[in-house]
Amino acid sequence: MPISVAHIVEALSSIGGSGHLDEIVAKVVEIAPRPHPEDPGASIRARIQERCRGARSFKGGVDLFESVFGVDQRKGVWRLKSDPLAPGNHDSLLDGAEADIEAEEGRATLRIHLRRERSRKLIEAFKASLTNFSCEACGQDMEAVYGELGAGYIEAHHKVPVALIEEGEKTRLSDLAALCANCHRIIHRNGLMSVEALTAHIDRRPPRYAFAAEPEGARWAPSIPEGED
Template sequence: MPISVRHVEEALRQLGGEAQIGDILAKVLEIAPPPHSPNARNIIRGRLYQFSSQTTAYVEGTPDLFESVDGLEAKSGRWRLKGHPAAADDPDAVLEDTEAEIEAAEGRRRLRVHLSRERSRKLINAFKASLASFACEACGTDMGEAYGPLGEGYIEAHHRVPVASLKDGDKTKLSDLAALCPNCHRMIHRNDLMSVEDLAAHMRARRPSFAIAAEPGRGKWRHDPPAEGD
């Protein structure tokens, strides 16, 4: 079944009215009946553009449903539903704009109910116990080295296959997980669930001293060859 604008609209509602396009994709794949197009991400972007008056793809008279949170030029990939409470100013907030400071009332409790995919804590614990090193597979950062005792042994388990794409009964193996520091984990999810290897290559291009991601299934780090004189 083709991905419709209603699937995108419902995905954003379930995500609280505002989300990154990678999260919208994951949610749409939960909602829309299979089979799913391999170009699902581009289809979703097309629906966002088609029904947003911020874009040139918008046709006057069609529903104006979506808006880019940071503006299209920012290319942040974050979208929201127009008119959703999450996109409106909180009516209970008190905002004072003065030369001294800007203040806003926050902390109002709000109940949100949504479905979530189960994750196995037993599997995550087994994965972390199997690690010979707690260095991030994308950037090589060891939280223990960075923060001392505060970060000793800390690492996050990333599902190479998105949990949202799994069907009931699918199994996840240790080899399906990757060890990532919080920063790299967030960057992968912020950028349409890019691969660990792609992020590692990006980091290496920016700073050659970064380690490259471990080769899948081998568990060994690949490093730049030593420079002459090392």
């Protein structure tokens, strides 16, 4: 499974928002599911530079990372952009209406909100179009689990990652999938796998509870009080 930019964002957030490449690699390897690339450091460096406007290999789109001492200095210290909501940074790397990243810096807490406010109406329209709120991957309905507390709860997942949507490209309701929170996070944790791939994985899993085979025609017999036969 390839290491994604989302894994790097999570790793940097967990170590305070900045760190040397070696430290970032160690944290990403801890977070990202196996198997890892043969050279995870090279893979992570490439992903960072693809999302760093100051790097020659910048691919456009979301500008998430910057070199603390300047790319040309080659000191390998990177950090998350100080203002991810600045022009050009409005697309959240994580799908959904909003996502929070927290990291401690000394005694203060840095709280960065990555929002896609322009997609709020789309998300609301998508949920309003649903005839049921079962997860498209696992089939679970939160109302069946939590009763009225879970009634109508579902998350909207972009089948095409938001970071890969070209500027000006329209997102349709058919481009979204209804997922429970667990399946949504599992998809993001595993390199943004497809909903279909997760469904197939779940279907291949053995039943949670094993049932002993019963002889054909078996039926329950009433209990007999002690001393009677």
